[in-house]
Amino acid sequence: MDHSVIFAWLKDNPIMGPEDFLRIPGYEQTINFSKFSGRRLEIMLTDYAFDKANETQCGISGCKQKHQRGFIVGTDDGKVTNIGKDCGKTHLGLDFSRARKEFNYRRKAESNRTTITTVIADIAAQQSRIDRIQAFAKHLNACSFSFRRLMPDTYRKVCEMAKRDNPVITRPKALTGRDAELYFEMTKTRPRDYPGGVPVVDEPVDTLSGHRFFRDMIGASVTHRILKPRDELISLTTDEIDNLSGRRLSMLSKSAQEILANLSATEELANYGLAFFSADNLEKLKLLGASSESITAFRKEVPEANLC
Ligand SMILES: [Zn+2]
Numbered sequence: 001m002d003h004s005v006i007f008a009w010l011k012d013n014p015i016m017g018p019e020d021f022l023r024i025p026g027y028e029q030t031i032n033f034s035k036f037s038g039r040r041l042e043i044m045l046t047d048y049a050f051d052k053a054n055e056t057q058c059g060i061s062g063c064k065q066k067h068q069r070g071f072i073v074g075t076d077d078g079k080v081t082n083i084g085k086d087c088g089k090t091h092l093g094l095d096f097s098r099a100r101k102e103f104n105y106r107r108k109a110e111s112n113r114t115t116i117t118t119v120i121a122d123i124a125a126q127q128s129r130i131d132r133i134q135a136f137a138k139h140l141n142a143c144s145f146s147f148r149r150l151m152p153d154t155y156r157k158v159c160e161m162a163k164r165d166n167p168v169i170t171r172p173k174a175l176t177g178r179d180a181e182l183y184f185e186m187t188k189t190r191p192r193d194y195p196g197g198v199p200v201v202d203e204p205v206d207t208l209s210g211h212r213f214f215r216d217m218i219g220a221s222v223t224h225r226i227l228k229p230r231d232e233l234i235s236l237t238t239d240e241i242d243n244l245s246g247r248r249l250s251m252l253s254k255s256a257q258e259i260l261a262n263l264s265a266t267e268e269l270a271n272y273g274l275a276f277f278s279a280d281n282l283e284k285l286k287l288l289g290a291s292s293e294s295i296t297a298f299r300k301e302v303p304e305a306n307l308c
Helices: 003-012 020-024 087-124 125-150 151-165 178-189 210-216 218-234 238-242 245-275 280-289 293-302
Strands: 041-049 069-075 080-084 169-173 202-208
Touching: 003 041, 003 069, 041 087, 069 087, 080 087, 087 218, 087 245, 125 151, 125 210, 125 218, 125 245, 125 293, 151 202, 151 210, 151 280, 169 280, 202 280, 210 245, 218 245, 218 293
Parallel strands: none
Antiparallel strands: 041 069, 069 080, 169 202
């Protein structure tokens, strides 16, 4: 019997107990592996583990060892039987070591493929979101560039507000009369503590939207935290996937989770950006010293985003 046929069969018919052995195509309860037989162990097809009540017997003739854990094996002349986890070492020596090594490798490669396939499918399912964030990033980068060029001082002020995470626009207000008295009382100070005897405080006048857009670089975020790791994942060849170390495999699954988290974070950043560059919010920049002309020039230079 061709081993690949039995492989396929075992995939669809997992071995749950010793009674399942008899259903395996070509299975024989005992096989002669003696020198005179000239027969060799060629392949481990799958492994099994039963509880004590389901102990089974080794198929190497002359062994018959009772055991709970073992392998379904194939010989070089196409026979199939089951052998104990360790007794193959005793009876089949080097053949057993080689076959087990190949078995472990195949097992690992299979599990690598399953993990990576799942991870790549998870990311592929987000393709439309990735396309969308790329378009947003392109638009917002253009906005940011023009804003910086046309209103450099305002740009600096906004970056400072982003750094402090404080969206409140203030203007200085000199306190006089009753206001000043209350202020002296509250701060336990006196007029002589202030130049000209007049305390000056920052009075809130408005609140910026989307100031947090300036806490990060959206273009770099899309390139380095989404596209690059995504491309690295999908460019893996079958051969590379089979040979991934456990460490590298878990790094790649983690990286895939991070791509999805970065996608959400970058979408949030884009929302801040859209809020910041909205018409209402641009008007507020006048309170930070931007001229009407520069705001008009900005609107001309960056056409309204036609996204979504
Ligand atoms: Zn045995």
